[in-house]
Amino acid sequence: xxxxxxxxxxxxxNKALVEIERxxxxxxxxxxxxxxxxxxxxKALILESxxxxxxxxxxxxxxxxxxxxxxxxxxxxxxxxERELLNYKKAMDFISKYLGKxxxxxxxxxxxxxxxxxxxxxxxxxxxxxxxxxxNYVVNSRTREVVYTPPGPLxxxxxxxxxxxxxxxxxxxxxxxxxGIAQFQFVHIxxxxxxNGRTARLLSTLILYKTGYDFKRLFTxxxxxxxxxxxxxxxxxxxxxxxxxxTTWIEYFVDGLRSQMTEIQAKGExxxxxxxxxxxxxxxxxxxxxxxxxxxxxxKSTLSVNEYQxxxxxxxxxxxxxxxxxxxxxxxxxxxxxxxxxTKHYVLL
Numbered sequence: 001x002x003x004x005x006x007x008x009x010x011x012x013x014n015k016a017l018v019e020i021e022r023x024x025x026x027x028x029x030x031x032x033x034x035x036x037x038x039x040x041x042x043k044a045l046i047l048e049s050x051x052x053x054x055x056x057x058x059x060x061x062x063x064x065x066x067x068x069x070x071x072x073x074x075x076x077x078x079x080x081x082e083r084e085l086l087n088y089k090k091a092m093d094f095i096s097k098y099l100g101k102x103x104x105x106x107x108x109x110x111x112x113x114x115x116x117x118x119x120x121x122x123x124x125x126x127x128x129x130x131x132x133x134x135x136n137y138v139v140n141s142r143t144r145e146v147v148y149t150p151p152g153p154l155x156x157x158x159x160x161x162x163x164x165x166x167x168x169x170x171x172x173x174x175x176x177x178x179x180g181i182a183q184f185q186f187v188h189i190x191x192x193x194x195x196n197g198r199t200a201r202l203l204s205t206l207i208l209y210k211t212g213y214d215f216k217r218l219f220t221x222x223x224x225x226x227x228x229x230x231x232x233x234x235x236x237x238x239x240x241x242x243x244x245x246x247t248t249w250i251e252y253f254v255d256g257l258r259s260q261m262t263e264i265q266a267k268g269e270x271x272x273x274x275x276x277x278x279x280x281x282x283x284x285x286x287x288x289x290x291x292x293x294x295x296x297x298x299x300k301s302t303l304s305v306n307e308y309q310x311x312x313x314x315x316x317x318x319x320x321x322x323x324x325x326x327x328x329x330x331x332x333x334x335x336x337x338x339x340x341x342x343t344k345h346y347v348l349l
Contacts, residue, residue: 175211180253
């Protein structure tokens with residue numbers, strides 16, 4: 001029997017969809033500088049990669065994840081955790097290639113996503129990119145109690161075929177709802193031995209990317225799930241408790257996306273103000289290093305000589321000279337209790 005998800009469009013779902021569309025319109029209309037957008041996208045990629053892998057048990061802190069994704073070497077971390085994080089970033093890069101494309105969401109794409117995610121890590125034993133040939137189980141990580149038994153391995157191929165066919169043909173359903181339904185159904189089938197949760201969240205994001213709901217790649221839906229994992233798991237379980245009716249899960253999914261959109265709009269409005277402030281200061285006449293430093297000050301409020309060196313990639317003497325010029329031009333001022341104050345820093349005037 002063909003896959004036919006059961007759900008109702010409730011007032012809560014409708015309200016969230018309206019708010020999501022409003023923010024989508026805001027992002028399409030707003031004029032944000034490319035470098036500001038690139039910075040926000042970079043931060044969003046770090047957050048999504050960290051939180052999605054954290055949900056599955058990696059022990060990395062956000063700061064450790066940031067350092068690793070920026071090419072740093074972090075001592076004392078589990079190398080499987082590190083590899084899972086880097087793999088997730090590669091998978092995000094992979095789905096970014098499908099932005100706005102009409103290609104159907106095929107089983108081949110799903111398999112490739114899984115292969116990227118589990119290559120060289122714990123899931124390597126799970127036959128990357130191939131459907132499982134054994135029974136698997138979802139267990140409570142704390143009590144080790146089995147909370148869900150997925151379909152048998154012989155059922156996986158036809159269930160995945162029917163599922164991906166539905167995703168590709170669901171033209172009369174909002175892409176946002178398709179993304180939410182796809183995330184649940186994939187987890188429900190649990191087609192791989194390991195990496196199903198991560199693959200499901202990436203698949204959901206892929207569907208949004210393909211259908212024009214990429215929101216400039218600024219949303220981090222896994223952050224919403226990771227902040228309250230019990231609610232995330234409970235929302236998934238409600239479908240099975242409600243005779244496979246997905247309404248409650250979809251309400252949870254769209255509300256999470258709505259909450260992300262509200263945050264993105266607030267950040268966008270803040271960036272517009274910050275860029276306006278930067279353009280006024282820029283007219284005074286700044287070199288490229290000073291422009292980077294002023295942007296840092298607008299966002300962070302304070303700047304030390306050491307931070308200037310890091311932001312502008314220059315030696316200390318150059319940093320001191322640039323800062324003196326900015327003081328003379330009345331762009332910034334010195335904050336220090338004395339000439340030798342070790343906490344000496346600069347703020348915008």
